[in-house]
Amino acid sequence: MIRATTVVRRPAVRDEKVVDEITLDHHARHRRRFAFTADGGLSFLLDLDKASVMDDGDAVKLEDGRLVRIKAAPEELVEVTTANPLRLMKVAWHLGNRHVPAEITETAVYFVDDHVLTEMVRGLGAGVAKVHRPFRPEKGAYEASEAHAGHAHGEHSHEAHHHDAHSHERHEHQDHEHHDHGEPGHVHGPGCGHDHKHG
Template sequence: MLTLTRVLPPNAAAAVVTTLSLTAGDRAKSRHRFTADDGTPLYLTLARGTVLRGGDLLAGDGDPAGLIRVVAKPEPVLLVTAASSFDLLRAAYHLGNRHVSLELAPDGLKLEPDPVLEAMLAQLGGLAIAPATLPFEPEAGAYRSGMHSPIHSHSHDHN
């Protein structure tokens, strides 16, 4: 079993030997056994609190000659869109007030399916809510320093 202990930026100069497709929940597990997409057994032993992003590269303690690329695995989500930016902003406010994990985009929101939240959003009005199966990359949160986020620069060592 290959033990992976380091996270490298997506642009690291080394050969990728396989991929590891993980849901958003699985990408938040810092110590767990997984199976790579090619069937290779893997064990993650990363720093506690590490949240992986699609595109990250994983390596063991030795030479990073064979890296594993993390893929954001498609999973069930709710897509929320609105005709007005205010309606979308209001939806994000109400979801954030409930500490819901969200993926933000200029034209919509993605969240894990939840019938109570879906009903709340429908009550707000002005929103289109649709189920989908897509990769989910929720925001890491303002207080999670050192965690990955879509704008994370990767300018430091993850040890």
């Protein structure tokens, strides 16, 4: 089976290189290694160095240089709207505080249908409606900066790669559970009792 080893971001996708498209939901667009069959029947093995979130309009590059374009599949989402922007910002903050993947627009916030979260949002005074549309949640800050750096420079720094790996690790555990990063209250710094060597 032919492999796809690179994600090409939307601005760099050349239409003449696209040979097929694949429609994936949000979770399926966050993969490192997986066997896929595209919408037109082309089978390939996604085999990336690390997990990467593929956006609508991105493509994966096959070993022979051909591209398979990514399409975001419509999903059952909750659309949150409010009477004013400040209240919408508060809704977004509460969702982010619970590590809920959310898509934020100027007039609404979207998240995957969940009755507990829906009731919480209603309690904040927001209006909710169930909709069926593609889900494009916000990326983490490190992930977004890496994608920008990759588009601008064609490569990633070691530091960006290190942080992005941790960002994806958190993402895999963030659905309705807390991801533990070590002993509670443990902070590295002056007086922590650890031998820190620099250089």
